Amino acid sequence: MNTVNLKQLAKELNLSVSTVSRALRDSWEISTPTKQRVFDLAKKMNFQPNPYASSLRKHRSRTIAVVIPEVANNFFALAIKGIETVAREKGYHVLIYLTNEEAAEEVAVASNLQSGRVDGVILSLSGETQDTRHLLELQQRNIPLVFFDRVCEGITAPKVTTNDYESGFIATEHLIKAGCSRIAHLTISMGLSISHKRKNGYTDGLRRYDQPFDQDLMIHCSSDEKENYRMIRELFLSEKRPDGVFASVEKLAVLVYHVCRELGLEIPRDVKVISFSNLVTASLLNPSMTTIAQPAYEMGKEAATILFRRLEKKYIVVPDDRVMLPARLEVRDSTAAPAQKPSPAIHRSETCPQPVL
Amino acid sequence: MNTVNLKQLAKELNLSVSTVSRALRDSWEISTPTKQRVFDLAKKMNFQPNPYASSLRKHRSRTIAVVIPEVANNFFALAIKGIETVAREKGYHVLIYLTNEEAAEEVAVASNLQSGRVDGVILSLSGETQDTRHLLELQQRNIPLVFFDRVCEGITAPKVTTNDYESGFIATEHLIKAGCSRIAHLTISMGLSISHKRKNGYTDGLRRYDQPFDQDLMIHCSSDEKENYRMIRELFLSEKRPDGVFASVEKLAVLVYHVCRELGLEIPRDVKVISFSNLVTASLLNPSMTTIAQPAYEMGKEAATILFRRLEKKYIVVPDDRVMLPARLEVRDSTAAPAQKPSPAIHRSETCPQPVL
Numbered sequence: 001m002n003t004v005n006l007k008q009l010a011k012e013l014n015l016s017v018s019t020v021s022r023a024l025r026d027s028w029e030i031s032t033p034t035k036q037r038v039f040d041l042a043k044k045m046n047f048q049p050n051p052y053a054s055s056l057r058k059h060r061s062r063t064i065a066v067v068i069p070e071v072a073n074n075f076f077a078l079a080i081k082g083i084e085t086v087a088r089e090k091g092y093h094v095l096i097y098l099t100n101e102e103a104a105e106e107v108a109v110a111s112n113l114q115s116g117r118v119d120g121v122i123l124s125l126s127g128e129t130q131d132t133r134h135l136l137e138l139q140q141r142n143i144p145l146v147f148f149d150r151v152c153e154g155i156t157a158p159k160v161t162t163n164d165y166e167s168g169f170i171a172t173e174h175l176i177k178a179g180c181s182r183i184a185h186l187t188i189s190m191g192l193s194i195s196h197k198r199k200n201g202y203t204d205g206l207r208r209y210d211q212p213f214d215q216d217l218m219i220h221c222s223s224d225e226k227e228n229y230r231m232i233r234e235l236f237l238s239e240k241r242p243d244g245v246f247a248s249v250e251k252l253a254v255l256v257y258h259v260c261r262e263l264g265l266e267i268p269r270d271v272k273v274i275s276f277s278n279l280v281t282a283s284l285l286n287p288s289m290t291t292i293a294q295p296a297y298e299m300g301k302e303a304a305t306i307l308f309r310r311l312e313k314k315y316i317v318v319p320d321d322r323v324m325l326p327a328r329l330e331v332r333d334s335t336a337a338p339a340q341k342p343s344p345a346i347h348r349s350e351t352c353p354q355p356v357l
Numbered sequence: 358m359n360t361v362n363l364k365q366l367a368k369e370l371n372l373s374v375s376t377v378s379r380a381l382r383d384s385w386e387i388s389t390p391t392k393q394r395v396f397d398l399a400k401k402m403n404f405q406p407n408p409y410a411s412s413l414r415k416h417r418s419r420t421i422a423v424v425i426p427e428v429a430n431n432f433f434a435l436a437i438k439g440i441e442t443v444a445r446e447k448g449y450h451v452l453i454y455l456t457n458e459e460a461a462e463e464v465a466v467a468s469n470l471q472s473g474r475v476d477g478v479i480l481s482l483s484g485e486t487q488d489t490r491h492l493l494e495l496q497q498r499n500i501p502l503v504f505f506d507r508v509c510e511g512i513t514a515p516k517v518t519t520n521d522y523e524s525g526f527i528a529t530e531h532l533i534k535a536g537c538s539r540i541a542h543l544t545i546s547m548g549l550s551i552s553h554k555r556k557n558g559y560t561d562g563l564r565r566y567d568q569p570f571d572q573d574l575m576i577h578c579s580s581d582e583k584e585n586y587r588m589i590r591e592l593f594l595s596e597k598r599p600d601g602v603f604a605s606v607e608k609l610a611v612l613v614y615h616v617c618r619e620l621g622l623e624i625p626r627d628v629k630v631i632s633f634s635n636l637v638t639a640s641l642l643n644p645s646m647t648t649i650a651q652p653a654y655e656m657g658k659e660a661a662t663i664l665f666r667r668l669e670k671k672y673i674v675v676p677d678d679r680v681m682l683p684a685r686l687e688v689r690d691s692t693a694a695p696a697q698k699p700s701p702a703i704h705r706s707e708t709c710p711q712p713v714l
Binding site for chain 1: 420428429430431434435437438441450451452453454455457465466469474608611614615618636637638640641642643644645
């Protein structure tokens with residue numbers, strides 16, 4: 001019969017019941033040597049924790065959630081790999097929740113996560129999200145939150161991004177230097193931090209080279225692929241047909257390729273294309289696509305590393321850390337100048353530097 | 358004898374029965390100090406919840422799990438969309454678990470799911486899985502299971518697949534008719550149902566056209582991309598350099614494109630390429646890639662529809678349903694005959710018919 005209880009253990013060790021209890025729960029508040037003393041005696045005395053009491057003292061789930069807008073996207077697929085790499089090292093499971101770019105879905109997911117089924121959350125905002133109370137509530141329930149890529153400036157939480165503004169500037173500058181004078185910018189929801197920054201980089205890039213900003217060359221796309229195709233097609237059939245396109249996400253650049261093929265426009269002769277993209281086939285496309293490649297895997301790893309630092313130190317309110325990892329400009333044929341069309345096998349790669357404004 | 362019940366606890370604490378009950382379930386609706394008061398008294402009075410009553414009150418999680426080997430894969434991304442479409446209609450959440458092609462991960466996920474955090478599971482096996490006891494255990498815990506794509510023949514559960522054998526045959530026949538006489542087959546784990554069937558289609562295709570099967574032209578790839586690249590490169594540098602390649606998954610076909618570029622081999626002049634693939638950029642590649650496109654979205658929808666039929670009827674042991682959705686052969690430039698190279702814009706598309714053997 002097991003008659004050893006916490007009280008006896010505590011008395012034997014000359015510690016408080018609370019300390020023994022916390023030591024047995026492996027709390028960070030108790031030093032490792034003390035924990036060792038408690039564990040050793042508990043084992044020696046064949047202490048059996050009361051399972052009911054123990055379930056009350058709920059264990060951590062050893063699971064983290066990754067909340068993303070979509071999965072058919074190379075950026076998020078790579079970021080998930082980065083997150084999983086770190087989580088695996090820590091012995092944690094990763095659950096993936098998709099919001100499909102919908103605010104209502106994001107709210108439902110956040111509410112679901114409040115139950116404590118995960119220890120922490122890594123999130124990239126949906127394109128629709130404006131009200132962010134659901135995320136504040138997560139924090140109020142002591143569930144640490146880390147943003148990546150699409151961050152919420154209004155919430156105090158760590159944020160891992162790429163240098164979206166600089167990259168937008170450099171993409172625009174690259175097109176201007178390749179000879180473009182009517183550069184369109186294809187963007188997704190302007191409610192997103194990334195859209196905003198990339199667009200600012202674009203407009204400042206135009207300004208830097210004395211090119212006028214034309215609202216008609218800003219195309220606001222949605223998650224409706226057919227509608228996006230229609231809008232891009234219309235742009236190319238309009239009087240203001242662009243000679244350069246800067247796409248903020250790769251799926252829009254892929255649509256540009258399709259539209260150009262349909263309309264018999266040749267890239268890069270008739271229009272040059274650059275896009276934020278982690279497309280694995282970018283270099284194999286016809287023509288190969290110039291991209292701004294985000295360090296997606298590294299961003300995932302960084303977000304997870306920050307989250308685990310919080311989890312291990314049991315921080316609840318965390319500092320507003322910001323980590324910005326630079327994207328890389330990968331120059332390929334889709335922005336080649338007409339005179340010197342480089343061979344598909346050759347490409348120049350460079351880290352996007354801070355632009356001189 | 359335990360005579361303390363919820364009512365007595367509630368009275369003692371001057372709280373409602375419902376509040377005490379929710380506190381004991383660790384509901385987020387109850388404040389931490391109140392929970393602590395309830396826990397403390399429950400412990401002191403040695404309150405034991407009635408497990409039967411508790412299980413009766415047990416809510417369904419209204420969540421299903423999708424367990425897949427990888428996420429950076431267009432087939433799975435599309436299948437998830439199909440699953441989500443159905444789940445959303447039913448008011449269910451979808452959780453995505455990745456096994457990274459590892460059996461140990463799949464076992465860990467299954468064990469995690471046994472806790473009842475989901476109502477049902479849709480699964481595509483990892484490349485390593487051989488022992489499937491972890492899946493039988495899920496069923497024993499009354500958690501319905503539906504397989505898709507990579508199915509386990511040994512388990513009685515619904516299975517949604519494409520016509521892998523026929524598609525393998527047709528891919529091989531297509532290469533032979535395009536003039537190939539040394540056709541390599543790039544495959545992933547032979548433990549998988551899909552690998553087995555696609556390979557059988559390949560060998561029967563060769564036999565049908567009196568071409569010898571050559572073990573050296575079977576390349577067994579893994580999840581190690583660098584090693585896969587090395588093996589494919591070696592194949593093209595060997596005496597038995599193939600003039601046709603049938604890849605069982607798209608990432609291997611993408612590697613073939615890269616290897617050919619590195620070695621200065623031209624597709625389709627030097628080697629023709631066909632692959633199982635849902636690559637969104639297949640038609641934009643240089644050259645555009647002939648594919649066997651699985652109806653991934655429809656397969657996801659079908660798997661989810663079957664699962665919800667089980668959930669709604671509360672079936673536990675489910676019949677061994679099999680749904681086979683046909684793949685489509687999308688003929689493009691990567692398998693064009695040297696004489697008549699079709700324009701990139703034109704492609705023929707047809708549903709893979711049952712081959713005449």
